[in-house]
Amino acid sequence: IERTNYYRRLYNLEDKFIMLFAGVMGPSQGLDFVVNVAEKVIELENLVFLFVGDGMEREKLENMAESKKLNNIIFKNFVPKEEYPKLVKDCDVGVVSLTEKNKTPVVPGKILGYMAAGIPVLAFLNKESDGHNIIKQAGCGYSTVYGNSEEAERIIKVLYSKEKKDLKEIGMRGYQYVKANFDKEKCINKLVKYF
Numbered sequence: 699i700e701r702t703n704y705y706r707r708l709y710n711l712e713d714k715f716i717m718l719f720a721g722v723m724g725p726s727q728g729l730d731f732v733v734n735v736a737e738k739v740i741e742l743e744n745l746v747f748l749f750v751g752d753g754m755e756r757e758k759l760e761n762m763a764e765s766k767k768l769n770n771i772i773f774k775n776f777v778p779k780e781e782y783p784k785l786v787k788d789c790d791v792g793v794v795s796l797t798e799k800n801k802t803p804v805v806p807g808k809i810l811g812y813m814a815a816g817i818p819v820l821a822f823l824n825k826e827s828d829g830h831n832i833i834k835q836a837g838c839g840y841s842t843v844y845g846n847s848e849e850a851e852r853i854i855k856v857l858y859s860k861e862k863k864d865l866k867e868i869g870m871r872g873y874q875y876v877k878a879n880f881d882k883e884k885c886i887n888k889l890v891k892y893f
Contacts, residue, residue, distance in 0.1 A: 705788040709774060715745045715858055717820060718789035720782065721808060723753035728797035728844060730755075731822060733762050735850045736771050742858050747793070750774045750785065786815040790865060791839070791857055794821040794829065798844050803828045810880060813838050813872030818857060818865055822850060838872025 706712045723729055729749070736747045747770060749759065756773065763771040777785050786792060792812030796804075805828045812819045819839030823829045833841045840853035857865070 701787045702784055703788055705777075705785045709748070709772065711746060711748070711772070713744060715742075715791075716748050716789040717745070717791045717793050717854070717857075718748045718750065718786065719793040719795065720748075720750040720777075720785060723749065723751055723756045723759060725755060726797055726800060727753075727755070727795050728799075728822075729759050729795055730762060731797075731845060731847070731850075732793065732795055733759055733766070733768070733771060735847055735854065736763075736768055737766050738847065738851045739854050739858075740768060740770055742770075742855070745770055745854075745858055747771045748774065748789065751776050783815060786812065786817060789817060791818050791820050794819065794823065796823050796827065796829075796844060798824045800824045801826055805829045805832060809833065810876055813876045816866075816869040816873040818868040819872060820853065820857060822846075832875075836872050836875035838868055838875060 703712065719729065719732065732747060739745060749771065752775065760773055792808065792815070794806050794808045794812070796806055801824065803826050809819055809821060809829050809832065813836065819833055821829055821833060821839065821841035822844045823841055825843045830841045833839050840856065842849040842853060
């Protein structure tokens, strides 16, 4: 899917640098951390955090952003599943957040989704997550341990300061990595060999 800018126009974000979190806003995502980090980078012109979705934490997050007067956070409702790839393509960076309450090496599916869409990944993950390794190996973005706000601020600024062509290159590395390692045929063949 090529970028259509449909969602940029729909949300009136055409000239913005969009960091997207799309999905369930629940306790295990710990998005209050992202809201706090958004406050730290409020001076970055045209940078917006776009939260698309719903969940038991959404109202709390909206109230938090409002009380801090953060004009760099925007909330939108879920988009239909078939529209999701178009939404992701329209954004500059895909955000993943998982609190330290998760003690498993789980790799959030969202990471692979952003990689498959060819956009850079920004991940705040529990230290046990294998997501850190995948992002590093693929060279498709940046990750830090959930809760490390100084490092989170630093890597947001790094991504924000990159040229469009560099962002595209980072995103393409993720796409190539997913194709090489998570292609359905390859996964099936690995399983067959394993059994």
